[in-house]
Amino acid sequence: GHVRSDVATDNPLPTPPFWGTRVIKGIQLKEYASWLDETALFRGQWGLTKDLVESEGRPRLRGLLDRLQTDNLLEAAVVHGYFPCVSKNDDLIILDEAGNERTRFTFPRQRRGRRLCLADFFRPQEAGETDVVALQVVTVGSRIGEESARLFEADAYRDYLELHGLSVQLAEALAEYWHARVRAELGISGGDPAALDGMFRTEYQGCRYSLGYPACPDLEDRAKIAGLLRPERIGVHLSEEFQLHPEQSTDAIVVHHPEASYFNAGGRA
Template identity: 45%
Template sequence: VYPHLDRHVLFKLHWGGRGKKGEEWRKIVEGDGEEEGFRPKLERMWREQDYLHPRAKLGYFPCNADGNELVIFDPEDHDREISRLVFPRQPRHDRICLTDFYRPLDSGERDVVALQGVTVGDEVTELMAQLERDGEFAEQLFTHGLGVQSAEGLAEWLHSRARQDLGIEPDQGRRYSWGYPACPDQSEHTKVWELLGLEEIGMYLSDGFAVMPEQSTVAIVSHHPQSVYFGMKSGFIPKGKATDELIAGTERGGELPPDDDPEEGESDQEGEMRAPADEVPA
């Protein structure tokens, strides 16, 4: 998980590095001899922490697109439909729907979809509540950021494994999470729970269908080379392969985090047909 942490988002958005540039950014990341820098702090926190408990599930399913619905078939019987995931379509632009990235039902060929769920457990949430009660607000900030980005890093690691399993390039395809513009209806989470059995790794849904514990994510993975992130009011299908951006400072990116400020909410979602929901050690 550690090599897949997005240090850019962690340091800038979660740990207070927004607005820092040049030498000021270097000092806050590396330290200046008087105050601990973000990078050594992250390394120390990772060594010392005992409150993150990564668990993950990854399932592969035969599928086909039927209009705005993705038909999911039984991995043991490719003719038996077991679920349908429903997605909205853009009213304008290229009128993209997430199902467009899968073979249509009338093609006569099954495609494959990967579904994944990850969590780092609820102990980190309990620790944050305790830190707040104790008035340790700075430490709460650092702990919260590490928890959130650990869940995202775990999702990134699992997505990279899916790419390897599917035999595609490390930057091909996209990972989409419910609640974001391409798939806003979080009630669809209930279908993913039925398919993956995420309760087996301690994950559950709130009354409003939000993924719990807080530091957890659920996603659908498209392997199509033209997969892109899009919204109902923005986004077009590219003419060629849409390369997934490498995350600076991670195992894929390999460089130090840049000093530019990411947008709020920036993260890699937020990318063959074997038995579903294999539990994957993290």
Template identity: 45%
Template structure:
């Protein structure tokens, strides 16, 4: 694969998005996922699906209106750009301060090591970036978004009150709104980098290309999620509040989703 390094953006390093317009974030909702995965319609089809869809659409409109009015979903995030190079399976992140035309060797801040597919195409995320020996710097973006702590409190309250169905719907909407906020911010990043609306991919830890959550620690060291958004990591590197996602954003036009392989049970009992 040929690297496609991008010129470095004017402002490197982290940025804080204290608020995103919720109604625009809602436009990024993937309704199919919301209705089928998060609201339990699964693979309903035919008349049942038509009926459920109508019911869910009405419910969604009502819940969105409530959320806009009451503010219990507060999409916010941190993101930023870093100069980087790949080195084998590694992605070396450089200190933006150390980048200048006079300094050919910027100072590494941290290194991500990504898993490589054991066979087949032998894909690895690092391959999408300009290698260290290419003599060219590349750029990588990271983002962390959350819909805030109030969502968690809301469904804990509903659960305690025995409003099980409402709790389930609220939980599902919060989960999918966190995903929508990630998509919204990703679109913003694409605009800032001058990319086409569909160029590049966003990868989150815990998914097949990068299953290991431990890298969340490195992302949190780069981005002020803890200080600015009040977020934290659990002992198993999960994000708190629950309705949050972290991602690495790859701009390479050939980037695609892949699975590093190995059965889940093997991963579990490793």
């Protein structure tokens, strides 16, 4: 049986600036560089100890970012869109302009606790109102991956690991930057924290869920997002295993509901 969680169904619905999709190319590094999660880069990707972050991490980061710009290795681009939708049980139903079903996503529901499901953050179909969901695919392009591969082939492993780790975090920074744009366009960015570390703790309204994470684990849903956004327009393609290529790309479902948060669903604790 379907048990809906206690998520509110009377939250205000934002009005998107447009319906459908837009492609944005040629985004400059300076626009999204400030969204780089340096802790994830220095400690996570590069494995630097805390005492080496200032002496080694920052100078190497500055040097690499300069080189990426000089050698023109970044091709940041975004395709995003706003779609009318409603929910039914565990499904998020994307509608066309006439209100007919276009496609639907089925999300797992927690078996205990609040029994949350991603679908609950959207107006239920029987409420008679149309909600809005934002979708985005961002990429920093294929050149940075090609340069990483070249370093790997040349046995320059440390350089390879550094550049590869940075490329992953730059794609993530671009996704965060665009997510902030979406929140501003939906008019829900009023509560954004002033400090960036608050951003990484998601102390704001509007959650970004990437495919493959616990709330939306089904990678085959990527094909549905690709069908709606057509990311091949920015050079992003899906493999048969539903991986994004180039690898330095991310997709996301952006949920405006104020109660939206990161939660585990399904069998995992």
